[in-house]
Amino acid sequence: MTNKILALKYRPQEFKDLIGQEAMAQTITNAIKLNKTPNAYLLTGIRGVGKTTTARLIAKALNCSNDFSKGEKCKTGEYCHCSEIINSNHMDILEMDAASKTGIDDVRELIENSKYSPTSAKYKIFIIDEAHMLSKQAFNGLLKTLEEPPPSLKFILATTEVKKIPVTILSRCQRFDLKRVSFEKLLEHLNKILQIEKGKISEEALKLIAKASEGSVRDAISLLDRALLTQNISEGGTVNEQEIRDMLGIADRGKLLSLFENVLVGEEKKVISGLNNLNEDGIDPKIFLNQILEILHLISRCKSLGNVDNDPNIQKHEVNIINDISGKMSFQDIGIFWQLTVKTLEDIKILSNELVALEMYLIQLMHVTDVDLNLNQTFEKKNLNFDLNNQLNKFKNNDSKNSSESKKQLKNTDQIQTDLNLEKERKADNSDPKVSSLNDLISLCAKENELELKFDLERNISLVSFSEGKIDVGFNENLNKNFIKNLTEKLLLWTGKRWIISLSKSKGEKTIYQKKKDKEKEEILNFKNDKIFKNISNHFPDVMVDNIEEDNNG
Numbered sequence: 001m002t003n004k005i006l007a008l009k010y011r012p013q014e015f016k017d018l019i020g021q022e023a024m025a026q027t028i029t030n031a032i033k034l035n036k037t038p039n040a041y042l043l044t045g046i047r048g049v050g051k052t053t054t055a056r057l058i059a060k061a062l063n064c065s066n067d068f069s070k071g072e073k074c075k076t077g078e079y080c081h082c083s084e085i086i087n088s089n090h091m092d093i094l095e096m097d098a099a100s101k102t103g104i105d106d107v108r109e110l111i112e113n114s115k116y117s118p119t120s121a122k123y124k125i126f127i128i129d130e131a132h133m134l135s136k137q138a139f140n141g142l143l144k145t146l147e148e149p150p151p152s153l154k155f156i157l158a159t160t161e162v163k164k165i166p167v168t169i170l171s172r173c174q175r176f177d178l179k180r181v182s183f184e185k186l187l188e189h190l191n192k193i194l195q196i197e198k199g200k201i202s203e204e205a206l207k208l209i210a211k212a213s214e215g216s217v218r219d220a221i222s223l224l225d226r227a228l229l230t231q232n233i234s235e236g237g238t239v240n241e242q243e244i245r246d247m248l249g250i251a252d253r254g255k256l257l258s259l260f261e262n263v264l265v266g267e268e269k270k271v272i273s274g275l276n277n278l279n280e281d282g283i284d285p286k287i288f289l290n291q292i293l294e295i296l297h298l299i300s301r302c303k304s305l306g307n308v309d310n311d312p313n314i315q316k317h318e319v320n321i322i323n324d325i326s327g328k329m330s331f332q333d334i335g336i337f338w339q340l341t342v343k344t345l346e347d348i349k350i351l352s353n354e355l356v357a358l359e360m361y362l363i364q365l366m367h368v369t370d371v372d373l374n375l376n377q378t379f380e381k382k383n384l385n386f387d388l389n390n391q392l393n394k395f396k397n398n399d400s401k402n403s404s405e406s407k408k409q410l411k412n413t414d415q416i417q418t419d420l421n422l423e424k425e426r427k428a429d430n431s432d433p434k435v436s437s438l439n440d441l442i443s444l445c446a447k448e449n450e451l452e453l454k455f456d457l458e459r460n461i462s463l464v465s466f467s468e469g470k471i472d473v474g475f476n477e478n479l480n481k482n483f484i485k486n487l488t489e490k491l492l493l494w495t496g497k498r499w500i501i502s503l504s505k506s507k508g509e510k511t512i513y514q515k516k517k518d519k520e521k522e523e524i525l526n527f528k529n530d531k532i533f534k535n536i537s538n539h540f541p542d543v544m545v546d547n548i549e550e551d552n553n554g
Helices: 022-033 051-063 082-086 104-114 136-147 183-197 203-212 217-229 241-248 253-265 268-280 285-305 316-328 331-347 354-367 371-397 403-429 438-447 451-459 483-495 512-528 531-539
Strands: 040-044 093-097 124-129 153-159 174-177 461-467 470-475 500-503
Touching: 022 051, 022 174, 040 051, 051 082, 051 093, 051 124, 051 153, 093 104, 104 124, 104 136, 136 153, 183 203, 183 217, 203 217, 203 241, 217 241, 253 268, 253 285, 253 316, 253 354, 268 354, 285 316, 285 331, 285 354, 331 354, 331 500, 354 483, 354 500, 438 451, 438 483, 438 512, 451 483, 451 512, 483 500
Parallel strands: 040 153, 040 174, 093 124, 124 153, 470 500
Antiparallel strands: 461 470
């Protein structure tokens, strides 16, 4: 049994072995058969889809001793360049890692080498991996040679970031974009390898590996190799789904969906308890947030398409839960949840305690869903007032036969109208306050006697941005951990609107308290420079100024 890692053991040896790149393989094969090969190839794509492997296969096809155009394979016992090329030890095939050799001197050495003919092969081939890492001067040095290389020289550039390749280089290369490999093809490929290796991994566990690889064949095979090492060989056990979740740091989606349902109904204790349980299971916060984004995506698809039954990434018992959740959320709610999740992904990069960031994030989610009930109550009140006014008009216009009863009714009607007018006046006086700045918010807290919130707003937060319905703030270590929850609830109560309060990584402005102190210092300094103070200090050298107060009596 070979001790090679699976990613090397199952590396493609021919174009037909490439996974998910059939169109590209066919085009390159036809070009070689018709002898219409370009001077330079550019292979792009994400990690692990076969860029370097394809480069070696091109080099192998161009230099194969047998007739490639007829599809003949190398015969056993006969010398051929193919085995040396695939093993990266052929003297005419030079591979350069541009991540470590980025300068113009490295390219000059390459160009100098290009002047010499191949020693044994038909073509001398330069494979430049991670080509986007080359410096600007190095790219410029390649231009002339790329455009008009010697007849026996070919360039193959491979990169994961094609946007960083200068257009002058792109125009001189024949470009091939290697696609992400589909979930189904990855799963099929993993099953084939598993049968050859005689490993035992459950189908659901294999699906997790295929999904976690994000379309990268190398990543998928490497994860499979790692998963097989967790198998209990002595007992012949099967690697199950939970073991793969533990290996990858992925939360059980069933637990996540349960947590999500508790968020929607505002079960704070269950939400915090569920988060703590996930933390004890060793979940990665970034993976957790990305899984939440996946759930939101599934919910939006369910609302748009009606169901998600055909999605291979969803297990059958999860479909009903997602359908139920999608019925409780509007597209607006999904959008707000998405924005908050993306914002939290940025926040955890700068916070030392990631669990605290996740807890604050979940609390925010719970309190952006409270507004619907209040809106319905407001609507019912408006309808009630409308009905009362209609009844009053009917009373006033009705000619009752019983005058005494009519007078009594009119008296009661007048009393109701008076009460309604008083209610309108009271509402006019106590109408939803306008909160257009941080100072407005502080004044409102003082008016509503929310002194703790006022204290935090003045001393423990620094304003980054303030707009209607959204506030971004920096914060210090003294900020109350329930600040966002409390302020969100109060703003909803006072303004009748849903506000999003976000903790920002930006420093923001100085706190209101700091600004006030700075202003006092400036006023004291200006007063000390005044002639009046200088005259006083001449007579009283020890005089000091502690603070300056305005005379409100004129």
